Amino acid sequence: MSKKVSQQKIEKILNRLGKHYSEAKIALNFKGPFQLLVATILSAQCTDVRVNMTTPALFKKYGTAEKMAEAPIQDLEGLVRSTGFYKNKAKNIKGAAQMIVSQYGGEVPKTMDELLALPGVARKTANVVLQNAWDIRVGVVVDTHVGRLSRRLGLTKETDPKKVEQDLMKIVPQKDWTNIAFWLIDHGRAICDARKPKCNDCFLSDVCPASGSFDARGKWVGMK
Ligand code: SF4
Structure with missing residues (x-):
């Protein structure tokens, strides 16, 4: 072409x-690397505006990796429902939170390879997090x-x-x-x-x- x-x-x-x-x-609203990671996972096949309407209630309840790792999956599904593909997204954000807690002491890892190992994270999401959380x-x-x-x-x-x-x-x-x-x-x-x-x-x-x-x-x- x-x-x-x-x-x-x-x-x-x-x-x-x-x-x-x-x-x-960046058009997504977030506080800290974990919320950025979650908002970016939710933004797949969804507008940033819609994600920004969804995340305040989600982060009020489960704003840290520790809290989200323990969240009941049905509750997460309800909170992220409006972003589409909510069952997968809820599973991925909970799975990512659990891995961040169990393997990285609750801190989002700062390398491409480690981020790519998290559920729901491909290169686009990993790049968004690395660039906008740490300017990497x-x-x-x-x-x-x-x-x-x-x-x-x-x-x-x-x-x-x-x-x-x-x-x-x-x-x-x-x-x-x-x-x-x-x-x-x-x-x-x-x-x-x-x-x-x-x-x-x-x-x-x-x-x-x-x-x-x-x-x-x-x-x-x-x-x-
Ligand atoms: S960037 Fe897009 S709008 Fe601009 S000249 Fe190229 S094709 Fe046209």
Whole structure:
């Protein structure tokens, strides 16, 4: 779908995104690494707004790993029901809490490998926690928006999130590994919509290989 962009263009893209979305930050509400981990697990297939409506009651009752590890599963299911896939999510947050208590003394571990061993945690969740709890950058958060924008902008040709992440890590400076996800998500919401990208209004149109490659209904019609 897209041609590869040069390093010079990548720098322009990053600079402009950084200027336009300088206030970009995590949208989930949390206090401390454990609550961040739980909120991120709950955000799978769910909006951040919905998660933020759900977590106050959840954290009021079970705001620490110790408390959540002991929580009755039916109670957890009821509290996270509105985030969807609630049975799995309740099982995962309780399982993660139990493992954090039994193996890490109640503290969320700070390495990618340890986080990946927790129930319900894949690279995206682990990266969110490492970056936003401790500013540890060992990867890039890749969700559907980051994947779509990265392909349109020519930063990758991959569709597998792990491969997209590897491509981004090769071409984006490590200092931007946290922000690029926030920037691309915000740009996807504001301008580069999945169905109707507004290329005519886009401040990246001169450096985006996919610019103008969509018809009036937003359907991909091929590179110009
Ligand atoms: S030019 Fe079009 S396809 Fe490229 S980033 Fe902007 S809106 Fe998206």
